[in-house]
Amino acid sequence: MILGLDVGGTRTDAVVISEKGVVSLSKTPTTEDLLGTIENVLREALVGIDPTQMERAVFSTTLATNAVVQDRLEPTGVFVMAGPGIDPLAFEVGPSYHLIEGILDHQGFEVRPVNRREVEEKIRVLKAQGIDLLAVVGKFSPRNPEHEQTVYEISKGSFGYITLGHRFSGVLNFPRRIATAYLNSALYPVQKRFVESLERILTSKNIHCAKFLLKPDGGTYKLERSVDLGVAAAQSGPAASVMGAICLDGCKGTSLVMDIGGTTTDMAVVVDGTPLLTPIGAQIGPYKTLIRSLLSRSVGIGGDSSIVVEGGLMRIGPTRHGPPMAFGGQYPTPTDAMVALGLLNEGNASKAHIAMKRLGEALGIADIREVSLRVLKTMAGLIKTYALQFIEEINSRPVYTIHEVLYEKRLEPDSLVIIGGPAAQLAVYLSEVFGLPYRVPKLADVANAVGAAVSKVTAEVSVYADTQKGALVIPELEYQERIPYTFREEEALEKGREALLRLAAYLGAEEGQEIQITERQIFNMVRGFYRTGQNMRIKLGLKPGILSSMEVLR
Amino acid sequence: MKLKAKRRMGLVFFPAFDWAISPTHPEREERLLYTQDQVMEEGLLDVDGIVEYKVRPATYEDIRRVHFCVPDESSVTTESHLISAGGCLVAADAVLKKEVESAFALVRPPGHHSMRVVHGNRGFCNINIEAIMVEYIRRVYGIKRLAIVDTDCHHGDGTQDIYWHDPDVLFISLHQDGRTLYPGSGFVEEAGGPNAYGSTVNIPLPPRTGEEGFLYVMEELVLPLLERFEPELIINSAGQDNHYKDPITNMNFSARGYAKLSSILKPHIAVLEGGYSVEDALPYVNLGIIMAMAGLDFQYVAEPNYKEEYKPQSLDVTNYIKELVKGLRYRFLEGGLKKRTYKDGEIITRARNIYYDTDGIHERQLERIRFCQSCKGAISIDSSSSLGQHVLCVHIPKDACNRCRETAMDWFHEGKRRSYTHLYLQDRDQDLYLSV
Numbered sequence: 005m006i007l008g009l010d011v012g013g014t015r016t017d018a019v020v021i022s023e024k025g026v027v028s029l030s031k032t033p034t035t036e037d038l039l040g041t042i043e044n045v046l047r048e049a050l051v052g053i054d055p056t057q058m059e060r061a062v063f064s065t066t067l068a069t070n071a072v073v074q075d076r077l078e079p080t081g082v083f084v085m086a087g088p089g090i091d092p093l094a095f096e097v098g099p100s101y102h103l104i105e106g107i108l109d110h111q112g113f114e115v116r117p118v119n120r121r122e123v124e125e126k127i128r129v130l131k132a133q134g135i136d137l138l139a140v141v142g143k144f145s146p147r148n149p150e151h152e153q154t155v156y157e158i159s160k161g162s163f164g165y166i167t168l169g170h171r172f173s174g175v176l177n178f179p180r181r182i183a184t185a186y187l188n189s190a191l192y193p194v195q196k197r198f199v200e201s202l203e204r205i206l207t208s209k210n211i212h213c214a215k216f217l218l219k220p221d222g223g224t225y226k227l228e229r230s231v232d233l234g235v236a237a238a239q240s241g242p243a244a245s246v247m248g249a250i251c252l253d254g255c256k257g258t259s260l261v262m263d264i265g266g267t268t269t270d271m272a273v274v275v276d277g278t279p280l281l282t283p284i285g286a287q288i289g290p291y292k293t294l295i296r297s298l299l300s301r302s303v304g305i306g307g308d309s310s311i312v313v314e315g316g317l318m319r320i321g322p323t324r325h326g327p328p329m330a331f332g333g334q335y336p337t338p339t340d341a342m343v344a345l346g347l348l349n350e351g352n353a354s355k356a357h358i359a360m361k362r363l364g365e366a367l368g369i370a371d372i373r374e375v376s377l378r379v380l381k382t383m384a385g386l387i388k389t390y391a392l393q394f395i396e397e398i399n400s401r402p403v404y405t406i407h408e409v410l411y412e413k414r415l416e417p418d419s420l421v422i423i424g425g426p427a428a429q430l431a432v433y434l435s436e437v438f439g440l441p442y443r444v445p446k447l448a449d450v451a452n453a454v455g456a457a458v459s460k461v462t463a464e465v466s467v468y469a470d471t472q473k474g475a476l477v478i479p480e481l482e483y484q485e486r487i488p489y490t491f492r493e494e495e496a497l498e499k500g501r502e503a504l505l506r507l508a509a510y511l512g513a514e515e516g517q518e519i520q521i522t523e524r525q526i527f528n529m530v531r532g533f534y535r536t537g538q539n540m541r542i543k544l545g546l547k548p549g550i551l552s553s554m555e556v557l558r
Numbered sequence: 559m560k561l562k563a564k565r566r567m568g569l570v571f572f573p574a575f576d577w578a579i580s581p582t583h584p585e586r587e588e589r590l591l592y593t594q595d596q597v598m599e600e601g602l603l604d605v606d607g608i609v610e611y612k613v614r615p616a617t618y619e620d621i622r623r624v625h626f627c628v629p630d631e632s633s634v635t636t637e638s639h640l641i642s643a644g645g646c647l648v649a650a651d652a653v654l655k656k657e658v659e660s661a662f663a664l665v666r667p668p669g670h671h672s673m674r675v676v677h678g679n680r681g682f683c684n685i686n687i688e689a690i691m692v693e694y695i696r697r698v699y700g701i702k703r704l705a706i707v708d709t710d711c712h713h714g715d716g717t718q719d720i721y722w723h724d725p726d727v728l729f730i731s732l733h734q735d736g737r738t739l740y741p742g743s744g745f746v747e748e749a750g751g752p753n754a755y756g757s758t759v760n761i762p763l764p765p766r767t768g769e770e771g772f773l774y775v776m777e778e779l780v781l782p783l784l785e786r787f788e789p790e791l792i793i794n795s796a797g798q799d800n801h802y803k804d805p806i807t808n809m810n811f812s813a814r815g816y817a818k819l820s821s822i823l824k825p826h827i828a829v830l831e832g833g834y835s836v837e838d839a840l841p842y843v844n845l846g847i848i849m850a851m852a853g854l855d856f857q858y859v860a861e862p863n864y865k866e867e868y869k870p871q872s873l874d875v876t877n878y879i880k881e882l883v884k885g886l887r888y889r890f891l892e893g894g895l896k897k898r899t900y901k902d903g904e905i906i907t908r909a910r911n912i913y914y915d916t917d918g919i920h921e922r923q924l925e926r927i928r929f930c931q932s933c934k935g936a937i938s939i940d941s942s943s944s945l946g947q948h949v950l951c952v953h954i955p956k957d958a959c960n961r962c963r964e965t966a967m968d969w970f971h972e973g974k975r976r977s978y979t980h981l982y983l984q985d986r987d988q989d990l991y992l993s994v
């Protein structure tokens with residue numbers, strides 16, 4: 005049996021899944037008290053379940069996002085080594101941000117060394133401010149982690165926790181590296197407390213299996229590893245829904261997955277069961293990060309969006325002014341239209357009729373049915389407009405090779421997979437405006453918790469090898485090696501594969517997960533009409549996917 | 559603090575990571591690799607107001623507005639050239655549709671050595687990507703007057719050739735003196751054809767010209783020339799081989815210098831041309847240009863060892879440039895340029911030899927132009943190459959007068975009776991191209 009639990013903005017869902025399918029599910033409103041909410045939903049979900057039979061438990065939470073948004077980050081110092089370029093003060097984060105000496109160029113060659121005395125001085129400044137958390141980030145540190153490591157060696161005795169920038173990703177983006185490392189340190193105490201409390205709760209409920217957190221890329225990693233890498237679990241909500249849709253539906257072909265909620269609709273594209281990822285990383289509150297993430301788009305239109313009529317035109321969303329009128333609210337909403345049409349047998353039907361009547365008056369339509377249909381069609385039309393924009397943006401992503409310009413196919417969804425509360429009620433209207441077939445998987449309203457439960461571990465490593473310089477770096481593993489001029493691409497791949505397997509095991513991956521090469525660029529380095537070496541950039545990863553044993557749910 | 563571009567700018571980045579002229583040629587796959595690294599690492603694409611655009615290939619129709627490709631377009635271009643030119647068209651669209659205030663086509667392969675007639679590759683260039691963009695802009699957006707400021711270290715002889723007879727395009731080239739560098743042209747006397755005399759301005763700078771010299775020339779000469787010409791659009795052929803680290807030139811310019819130059823020139827569209835110090839110069843020069851175009855503060859942009867490496871311009875270079883600028887100001891700004899006068903309708907001929915260094919082709923051209931007081935004048939070029947081609951290229955300019963159109967058609971029909979391997983008619987007024 006496995007447990008999946010997804011804490012959403014308004015609702016928390018849990019499912020227990022066995023070989024027979026979903027054997028238990030529960031939903032509860034999300035409250036301020038995250039752990040309390042988790043306890044509540046677990047209590048209900050575990051009724052009639054033998055917790056000792058649990059083999060896996062996965063959690064998708066809003067912990068990190070809320071800590072960022074609610075400004076509950078711990079004071080964290082940041083040491084930045086920048087070199088020439090944009091003024092590094094533009095990337096300032098946290099209460100104590102310091103520029104220190106140490107410059108690397110784009111190939112990782114040292115231009116200026118770290119100044120030990122200066123670092124020691126800055127440490128004293130931070131300690132005087134009572135700061136116990138640190139992030140150390142250098143420009144181009146994925147090309148050469150040595151400067152960050154040197155600062156770490158000098159600082160490690162003075163801080164409770166230190167994050168080094170190069171550990172997150174081989175992707176080059178200095179401002180994002182700064183933000184990511186900062187958040188990771190600033191979240192450390194929050195994450196640590198959460199993990200300890202969650203372990204306690206689970207132990208008290210007699211759940212002793214392997215525990216995981218969901219990440220925004222639709223992959224998971226072991227709960228205990230998240231203490232060091234808390235930021236990696238932020239923004240996992242959209243991933244939960246999309247992985248749920250993949251599990252419940254399969255998402256063959258090119259599917260546009262839409263999760264229709266109360267106030268928003270989230271969309272993502274899945275190609276043959278694999279979700280598309282963002283080119284760089286997730287945004288957490290105001291911070292753009294390097295945390296790999298599913299490509300998703302959230303638009304401010306959902307079942308509870310309020311509807312107003314302006315200049316004879318209906319406007320749905322983006323705000324929600326309380327619940328639908330059928331549920332005691334003040335403003336008409338699409339949910340009222342569903343109730344009025346008899347598509348939804350909940351709430352107060354006569355209130356829903358009043359809502360539609362009021363809209364009808366403003367629009368000059370007497371027939372309640374016609375008004376209600378108009379609402380749902382307008383909503384579907386709006387969602388389509390946003391979706392087409394989203395797909396167009398994906399198709400306009402720049403490419404850098406002639407091959408891609410000539411042969412890359414445009415992405416065109418061939419079906420809709422619709423999940424979330426009002427999925428069943430809206431699907432037919434969406435299908436009509438899109439002109440595409442639709443599927444609403446069973447359990448569509450708890451797809452998010454299912455998605456958390458069934459997602460496999462993901463990991464990614466980057467190999468950067470420069471045979472002219474004679475260096476190989478795998479930043480995610482702090483791995484560095486001298487290589488000879490004759491070092492070959494196959495050897496670089498092998499180094500990457502070994503590193504990935506090590507990282508995967510550390511994060512809790514099952515053995516035998518499929519390895520995917522996501523980038524493989526080999527450049528001849530030419531100096532003065534001679535080949536002087538090779539520059540290799542290889543990325544390998546475990547791609548997001550669902551446990552093979554969970555295909556029973558389809 | 560959140561970075562925001564003061565001027566919204568578009569970036570069309572196309573490094574063509576799978577294309578090189580030959581395995582060890584400077585125009586190689588790796589050329590923009592470290593530029594990409596630097597641009598990505600700086601997080602420039604996350605800056606509010608810097609928008610990256612995806613390239614699209616240009617079409618043969620786009621090429622035919624500019625070139626006579628011998629024997630045809632497919633023989634002298636590859637996909638890489640079409641995409642590089644197309645990248646410029648994307649940049650132009652972004653600016654002219656007012657999505658951005660300026661755009662930078664950071665694309666390769668380059669184009670400014672490609673002339674009107676193309677038999678092959680000259681100076682790493684097959685088709686002139688700026689000219690293809692200019693003619694596209696004129697056709698699609700109805701813009702007439704443009705200025706092209708070529709800041710590549712090599713004389714932009716291809717662009718000069720294409721606009722030699724066009725008084726509506728001001729072509730200014732700053733370059734290392736042709737006596738000391740390929741292609742060996744671009745002297746002050748080269749000022750345009752009989753119908754466009756004075757709309758070509760060459761500024762041959764001495765070797766070792768530094769930041770001071772370039773910026774002096776910009777302030778004292780280029781900006782006043784632009785002010786007087788009043789172009790609707792300014793285009794910068796932003797070659798980066800004036801850099802002190804460039805392996806195939808002898809100048810003394812820097813990344814911050816290039817950034818300053820861009821911030822002074824304020825081009826609507828910049829197009830990458832040469833620049834072959836791929837590790838030591840390009841990453842910083844491109845960073846500087848992008849930041850300058852976006853109106854971001856570039857005071858911290860520099861080569862990592864700029865302080866140790868950069869030597870200010872010597873006094874003799876400074877004095878030489880002052881004299882040069884004085885002479886050019888006299889000719890082009892103070893009425894010193896003496897136009898030769900011709901009879902209206904007179905046919906003026908010019909014979910030239912052109913060498914295609916990359917492909918080793920020799921071309922011989924006999925050019926005729928009709929001196930005309932009503933239009934830009936009909937042109938015909940009789941061109942024979944060492945590859946055995948002997949072609950006639952006839953050009954009817956935009957807004958051609960009847961007499962010039964008749965003359966051009968006469969040349970074309972007369973050509974049919976002779977034994978050319980190919981005959982071409984480029985009718986810019988009707989936007990037609992004929993190949994026989």
Ligand SMILES: [Zn+2]
Nearest residue numbers: 710711712832
């Ligand atoms: Zn050049």
Ligand SMILES: [Zn+2]
Nearest residue numbers: 930933959962
């Ligand atoms: Zn005429």
